[in-house]
Amino acid sequence: xxxxxxxxxxxxxxxxxxxxxxxxxxxxxxxxxxxxxxxxxxxxxxxxxxxxxxxxxxxxxxxxxxxxxxxxxxxxxxxxxxxxxxxxxxxxxxxxxxxxxxxxxxxxxxxxxxxxxxxxxxxxxxxxxxxxxxxxxxxxxxxxxxxxxxxxxxxxxxxxxxxxxxxxxxxxxxxxxxxxxxxxxxxxxxxxxxxxxxxxxxxxxxxxxxxxxxxxxxxxxxxxxxxxxxxxxxxxxxxxxxxxxxxxxxxxxxxxxxxxxxxxxxxxxxxxxxxxxxxxxxxxxxxxxxxxxxxxxxxxxxxxxxxxxxx
Amino acid sequence: xxxxxxxxxxxxxxxxxxxxxxxxxxxxxxxxxxxxxxxxxxxxxxxxxxxxxxxxxxxxxxxxxxxxxxxxxxxxxxxxxxxxxxxxxxxxxxxxxxxxxxxxxxxxxxxxxxxxxxxxxxxxxxxxxxxxxxxxxxxxxxxxxxxxxxxxxxxxxxxxxxxxxxxxxxxxxxxxxxxxxxxxxxxxxxxxxxxxxxxxxxxxxxxxxxxxxxxxxxxxxxxxxxxxxxxxxxxxxxxxxxxxxxxxxxxxxxxxxxxxxxxxxxxxxxxxxxxxxxxxxxxxxxxxxxxxxxxxxxxxxxxxxxxxxxxxxxxxxxxxxxxxxxxxxxxxxxxxxxxxxxxxxxxxxxxxxxxxxxxxxx
Numbered sequence: 001x002x003x004x005x006x007x008x009x010x011x012x013x014x015x016x017x018x019x020x021x022x023x024x025x026x027x028x029x030x031x032x033x034x035x036x037x038x039x040x041x042x043x044x045x046x047x048x049x050x051x052x053x054x055x056x057x058x059x060x061x062x063x064x065x066x067x068x069x070x071x072x073x074x075x076x077x078x079x080x081x082x083x084x085x086x087x088x089x090x091x092x093x094x095x096x097x098x099x100x101x102x103x104x105x106x107x108x109x110x111x112x113x114x115x116x117x118x119x120x121x122x123x124x125x126x127x128x129x130x131x132x133x134x135x136x137x138x139x140x141x142x143x144x145x146x147x148x149x150x151x152x153x154x155x156x157x158x159x160x161x162x163x164x165x166x167x168x169x170x171x172x173x174x175x176x177x178x179x180x181x182x183x184x185x186x187x188x189x190x191x192x193x194x195x196x197x198x199x200x201x202x203x204x205x206x207x208x209x210x211x212x213x214x215x216x217x218x219x220x221x222x223x224x225x226x227x228x229x230x231x232x233x234x235x236x237x238x239x240x241x242x243x244x245x246x247x248x249x250x251x252x253x254x255x256x257x258x259x260x261x262x263x264x265x266x267x268x269x270x271x272x273x274x275x276x277x278x279x280x281x282x283x284x285x286x287x288x289x290x291x292x293x294x295x296x297x298x299x300x301x302x303x304x305x306x307x308x309x310x311x
Numbered sequence: 312x313x314x315x316x317x318x319x320x321x322x323x324x325x326x327x328x329x330x331x332x333x334x335x336x337x338x339x340x341x342x343x344x345x346x347x348x349x350x351x352x353x354x355x356x357x358x359x360x361x362x363x364x365x366x367x368x369x370x371x372x373x374x375x376x377x378x379x380x381x382x383x384x385x386x387x388x389x390x391x392x393x394x395x396x397x398x399x400x401x402x403x404x405x406x407x408x409x410x411x412x413x414x415x416x417x418x419x420x421x422x423x424x425x426x427x428x429x430x431x432x433x434x435x436x437x438x439x440x441x442x443x444x445x446x447x448x449x450x451x452x453x454x455x456x457x458x459x460x461x462x463x464x465x466x467x468x469x470x471x472x473x474x475x476x477x478x479x480x481x482x483x484x485x486x487x488x489x490x491x492x493x494x495x496x497x498x499x500x501x502x503x504x505x506x507x508x509x510x511x512x513x514x515x516x517x518x519x520x521x522x523x524x525x526x527x528x529x530x531x532x533x534x535x536x537x538x539x540x541x542x543x544x545x546x547x548x549x550x551x552x553x554x555x556x557x558x559x560x561x562x563x564x565x566x567x568x569x570x571x572x573x574x575x576x577x578x579x580x581x582x583x584x585x586x587x588x589x590x591x592x593x594x595x596x597x598x599x600x601x602x603x604x605x606x607x608x609x610x611x612x613x614x615x616x617x618x619x620x621x622x623x624x625x626x627x628x629x630x631x632x633x634x635x636x637x638x639x640x641x642x643x644x645x646x647x648x649x650x651x652x653x654x655x656x657x658x659x660x661x662x663x664x665x666x667x668x669x670x671x672x673x
Contacts, residue, residue, distance in 0.1 A: 206363050207396035211410035211461070212384035221413075225400040 027286075034279035041275045056280035079281060081256070082263040087288065088174055089249075089259060090242040093181035097238045098231055100182070101189035106219060108190065109197045110205075120194070123187040131184065131247050138180055139251050142171040172254035180248055185238040192237070196230030197223065232299035239292050243285075260285045312340050312464040312497045313374045313387065315360065321368035322355050330355055331521045332369065337499065337514075342491050344500045346508040347518035348544070354469055356518070357501045361467055362386050373465070388465035389458035393473055395450045397442035403429075403453050404438040410461045428456040431490075448479045455487075459494070468500040472507060484510060505545050509533070517541050539670040542594050542663055548627055551637045553593045554667060557583055565609070566593045566664070569633025574609035579662055582673045590667040597627065597640040599661025602647070606656035612637065615652050 033041050035052040058069035064080030107113075108120050147169040148155030155168040170176035200223055208222045224231075246261045253262060264281050267274050315337040322330035330352045337343050345353040358364040360371055362383035371379045378386050389410075397406050404425050405412075411421045429435045432452040442450055451471065458466060472480045472487075488511055491498055502508055508515050509529045516526040517540075525537045529545075536542035542550045555568025564575045564583045573593065575583050583591075600612065614630035614637055621643060628639040628647060639655055647653065664673040 201394065201396065203392045203394055203396040204398060206361075206383075207390065207392055207457075208398075208409070209363070209383045210361060210388065210390045211457075212413045214382075214384070217413065221409075222398060228400075 030279050030282050033275065034283050036276055038274060038276045041279075056276040057284075059274075059277050060280045060284060077263065077267070077277065077281075079260070079263060079284070082258055082260045083284070085174070085253075085257050086243060086259040086261075086285075089177050089181065089257075090239050090288075092174075093178045093185070093242045094235055094239045096178065096182045097185045097189050098235055101186055101234065102193050102224065102227070102231065103219075104186070105190045105193035105197055106223060109194050123190050125187075126183070127187040127191075131245075134180070134184070135248060135251055138248070139171070142176050142180075142252055143169055146170045171252055172257055174257055177249055177252050177257065177259075180252065181238075181242045181245065184248075185241055189234045189238060192234050193227060193230050196227040200226050229300045232296040236293050236296045239296075240289050243289050312495060314339055315465065315497060315499070316372040316375070317356070317360070317369070318372065319369040320356065320359060320366060320371065322352070322359060322364065323367040328367075329521050330359075333523060335516060335523065335526070337497060340495050340497060342498045342500065342511060342513040343516060344502060344508040344512035344514070345516050345518055346502055346505055346544075347524075349503060351518040352521045353501045353503075353518045357467055357469055357499060360465075360499065361388060361390050386465070387463045388467055389461040389463045390467040390469065391454045391458050391471045393470040395442070395454040395474075397450055397453055397457075399442055402439050402441050403434060403445070403456075406442065406453055407438075407456045407460045409457065424460050424462075428459045431459065432456045432486075447475050448483060451475060451483055455490070464497055466494075466496045466498040468498065468502075470502055471500075473502070473504070487511060506547060509545070515545075517544060519544075535672075536663065537672050539592060539594070539665045539672075542665070542672070546596055546598075548597045548638045548640065550594045550596050550663070551635075552665075553595070553632060553635050553637070555591060555593050557586075557589045557591060566591060566662075568593070569635070571612050571632055572609065573612070573657060573662070575662065575664075576659070579664065579673075583664060586666070586673050588666055588668065591673070592665040592667050592670070594663035594665060595637075595657055595661055596663075597638040599658040600637075600639045600641075600655040601658065602639075602641050602645050602653060603656040604654055606654050608654075610659075611654050611656045613652060613654050614639065616647055616649055619647060619649060 034056050035054070036050050037053060037055065040050045055069070055071055058065065059072060060077060060079045062069060062072055062075035063078050104123075108116060108123075147167040148158065150156060150159050150167045158168045170179065204222055204226075205218050208218045213221060244261060245259075246265070249259045250262050250265075253259060258266075260281065264278055264285065267278050267281070315335075317333050317335040319332040319334055320330060321328065321332055333352075333356055335343075345356060347353045355364060359366055359379075362378075362381060362385075366379040369379075370377050373386065398409065401409065407425050407428060408421045411424060416424075425438070426435070429438055432455055434449065434452055434456055437445060437449060437453075442453060445453065451474075454471065472483055475483060484507055491511065500507075500511060512529055514526060515529055515532050517524040517532065519540050525532060525541045527535075532541060532545050536545065539552065543552070553568055553571060555566045555571065558565045558567045558572075564580050566573050566575060566583075571593070595612070603611065612632055614628075614632050616628050616630050617636075618629040620627040620629065624643055625640055626643045626645075626647075628641060630637045630639055630653075641647070665671065666673065
């Protein structure tokens with residue numbers, strides 16, 4: 001190939017600059033605005049000249065701070081609680097999705113059973129339905145159908161332990177949201193992992209069987225380590241979807257189980273939009289997925305450098 | 312070491328039967344090679360012994376115990392795969408010790424065993440490396456070491472050398488031959504390469520089309536093939552076949568065909584005279600023909616030399632005899648020009664006869 005000329009280079013860099021601006025710009029805007037007072041934001045005297053303040057972060061984190069911020073007389077925003085809810089829901093649903101997904105994908109790839117192709121295809125069909133379509137039936141089911149009688153043995157015990165009124169239903173619980181996230185993400189994870197498992201040579205599994213491994217040992221000691229990059233990719237996707245999801249969580253959560261995206265939107269009211277606080281919570285909301293993605297993508301890279309599957 | 316016996320082993324995929332009742336006995340501490348062209352069922356047979364394929368019919372006995380219902384791990388065997396099947400996420404030591412770790416042997420024992428087999432195959436320096444950082448030959452050794460570490464009585468090889476380049480293959484073949492003498496195990500080796508079969512085997516089993524064609528020592532197979540397939544498969548360059556008929560003249564029997572008329576002598580003549588069918592195929596190995604201008608016409612072939620392939624000390628001449636092609640292996644020093652018509656004497660004992668219809672040796 002001929003060496004690229006200077007002209008090509010400058011055009012190339014221009015495109016890159018535009019792309020970088022497009023992707024980093026909004027984040028930068030959010031970052032800068034999170035340190036401004038609402039007056040500064042709305043006044044429109046844009047620019048970078050303003051008095052930075054951590055007031056917005058104090059407001060956002062008021063329920064977890066060890067001191068009481070001066071500018072607040074009442075801590076209305078329960079960011080800390082919502083953050084923990086988000087973490088619980090996103091992490092547990094990711095872990096569950098991966099565990100069920102990798103086993104299902106393995107079975108779909110390796111075992112021959114009746115209806116295998118149908119199952120394989122229908123896992124994708126679930127993905128084709130928009131979440132909004134799911135919302136109405138799920139809301140009904142979670143509120144009215146999948147309930148334990150409060151006078152029953154288990155339901156009674158739960159009411160005894162956690163308090164509350166009415167029958168014990170899935171709606172408004174962590175489990176209810178986790179369940180729907182797992183169902184929503186599972187098809188995609190199965191689909192992604194299938195393509196990774198197909199690449200694991202059958203002879204590796206056969207060698208492990210001859211070496212004395214049972215079916216589960218073959219899966220956990222040979223197949224699973226080899227599809228680590230796939231697991232990491234799937235984990236990033238599921239975690240991000242679970243972390244960002246708004247629609248289902250807004251309908252299925254209650255005051256105690258709401259996640260951060262719901263909390264942020266609750267900050268907007270008809271009369272007042274607290275931009276500064278929204279920006280600050282937005283920044284805080286962005287941190288866990290970044291950390292998670294960095295950790296998980298390291299697995300992808302080590303998987304690739306390990307020469308992956310080709311022995 | 313255990314003995315293995317296959318009793319009318321059958322393999323079907325749906326309605327297609329690929330193995331038609333294989334009967335085979337492998338004696339104690341014997342190196343058996345299953346050889347045959349692609350699709351002859353040799354790998355399937357091996358995989359059935361390993362327990363990686365189900366047995367459709369028949370039974371496999373190890374020490375007279377039926378094992379066909381057992382999982383591979385319950386069969387006391389080790390296997391070397393064609394693509395090595397090394398675990399890419401484990402280093403060499405972990406690969407070698409995988410079976411031992413699964414069996415939960417004590418750590419000291421595992422370490423000692425890994426060191427021992429690594430020494431044996433010359434891998435001691437590479438124990439910490441991942442398979443991805445090894446060359447083809449080294450990977451082959453790891454696969455061998457992994458099988459050796461298992462200490463099982465039966466050793467299965469599924470075309471272990473076919474992924475190596477020619478030079479390395481020869482070298483590994485020699486090492487394998489040395490190892491097989493040192494290690495007391497019952498070895499079964501599958502290959503499509505008849506040279507590997509000839510050099511390694513105590514006993515060769517030639518398979519074709521899902522049937523065992525012939526089994527015996529390399530020498531038996533080479534000198535007394537039971538049919539045309541075995542005769543053509545064993546030996547390089549392959550045996551020449553010329554279609555002809557028995558003709559009786561002056562009380563002697565000749566095989567006569569396009570461009571040749573060879574008199575039969577001794578044992579061969581007796582067999583020929585008692586054989587009912589006149590239509591036969593004459594088989595002569597390229598190495599059983601020798602350049603001799605003064606040879607008796609009735610004990611020689613007159614051939615037109617088409618091509619000479621120089622391969623070093625020996626040359627292979629591609630010649631024409633009537634419509635058929637005949638290969639001759641001669642010393643490269645022999646002065647031969649292309650296009651010449653030359654006389655080649657047939658060595659006594661170099662004549663093989665096959666019934667043309669059934670292809671069975673007389």
